[in-house]
Amino acid sequence: MQEDKVFNLTGKVALITGGASGIGAATARRLAQAGASVIIADLNEPAANTLARELSGAKGVAMDVTSTASIAAVLQPLSRLDILVNNAGIGLVGTIAQTEETDFTRLMTVNATSVYLVTKAALSLLLAVRGSIVNIASVAGLIGVKQRFAYCASKGAVIAMTRQLAVEYPKELRVNCIAPGTVQSPFVEGYLQKHHAHEIDKMRVELAARQPIGRLGTPEEIAATVHYICSPEADFMTGSVVTIDGGWSAA
Ligand SMILES: NC(=O)c1ccc[n+]([C@@H]2O[C@H](COP(=O)([O-])OP(=O)(O)OC[C@H]3O[C@@H](n4cnc5c(N)ncnc54)[C@H](O)[C@@H]3O)[C@@H](O)[C@H]2O)c1
Numbered sequence: 001m002q003e004d005k006v007f008n009l010t011g012k013v014a015l016i017t018g019g020a021s022g023i024g025a026a027t028a029r030r031l032a033q034a035g036a037s038v039i040i041a042d043l044n045e046p047a048a049n050t051l052a053r054e055l056s057g058a059k060g061v062a063m064d065v066t067s068t069a070s071i072a073a074v075l076q077p078l079s080r081l082d083i084l085v086n087n088a089g090i091g092l093v094g095t096i097a098q099t100e101e102t103d104f105t106r107l108m109t110v111n112a113t114s115v116y117l118v119t120k121a122a123l124s125l126l127l128a129v130r131g132s133i134v135n136i137a138s139v140a141g142l143i144g145v146k147q148r149f150a151y152c153a154s155k156g157a158v159i160a161m162t163r164q165l166a167v168e169y170p171k172e173l174r175v176n177c178i179a180p181g182t183v184q185s186p187f188v189e190g191y192l193q194k195h196h197a198h199e200i201d202k203m204r205v206e207l208a209a210r211q212p213i214g215r216l217g218t219p220e221e222i223a224a225t226v227h228y229i230c231s232p233e234a235d236f237m238t239g240s241v242v243t244i245d246g247g248w249s250a251a
Pocket of ligand 1: 017018019020021022023024041042043044063064065066087088089090091110136137138139179180181182183184185186187188
């Protein structure tokens with residue numbers, strides 16, 4: 001196989017939720033470089049458009065993954081979709097005792113219900129081409145992380161939906177999931193500013209030490225795995241939960 005034909009996504013249409021920042025943005029860049037036409041769907045439409053202008057064949061669209069109407073406005077006009085990356089997500093710090101019901105519901109809606117809503121809206125397009133779904137969960141869906149009650153619950157649901165869909169549509173779709181450890185992104189920077197503004201450097205060291213490899217991951221490292229999972233080379237892969245966490249969940 002020619003080097004430039006490996007992991008080739010030419011002719012594929014990919015939709016990435018939360019594609020304007022962090023892991024989603026790195027994924028948009030990576031899939032576009034591999035030849036896909038990328039739709040960058042994000043609450044932050046200006047940022048989605050700015051990124052799309054940098055990439056060949058990309059476009060930015062406004063999408064709130066918690067709104068059926070907003071999702072339909074993006075998906076209904078599409079005539080083809082090969083790759084769906086359910087990446088949009090938010091964090092919440094707190095034990096069960098500290099988690100208000102409204103915050104729990106918000107986390108579940110943005111991180112988990114959104115996967116149901118977007119996947120359902122995209123299903124017929126994906127079934128038409130034996131498409132590939134990549135859900136971005138978290139190590140927090142596999143192991144208990146202190147102070148992340150709602151976040152762990154929401155990401156556990158993402159992993160469960162991945163496995164259920166893979167079993168429901170074993171020949172009609174490929175459905176896989178990535179469980180990243182802590183990755184250097186605006187998500188983590190926002191957490192540090194909100195909860196540890198007076199001790200950011202100390203917390204950076206602690207976050208890095210939590211992962212046996214001794215550092216945070218990069219969005220590009222997660223994007224490279226999304227790319228592989230979507231590629232023809234991963235044709236045998238469905239129902240997988242791929243941890244990329246510097247050894248965190250192995251410890
Ligand atoms: N950064 C990490 O350490 C880490 C680790 C494990 C998993 N994750 C997961 O990876 C995904 C991406 O995280 P990131 O670190 O790149 O975050 P980020 O904050 O950099 O980007 C998230 C993007 O999602 C968008 N978004 C938020 N709510 C939305 C909504 N309702 N509709 C549409 N778009 C919405 C935001 O506008 C933003 O562009 C999330 O699901 C997160 O839970 C992140």
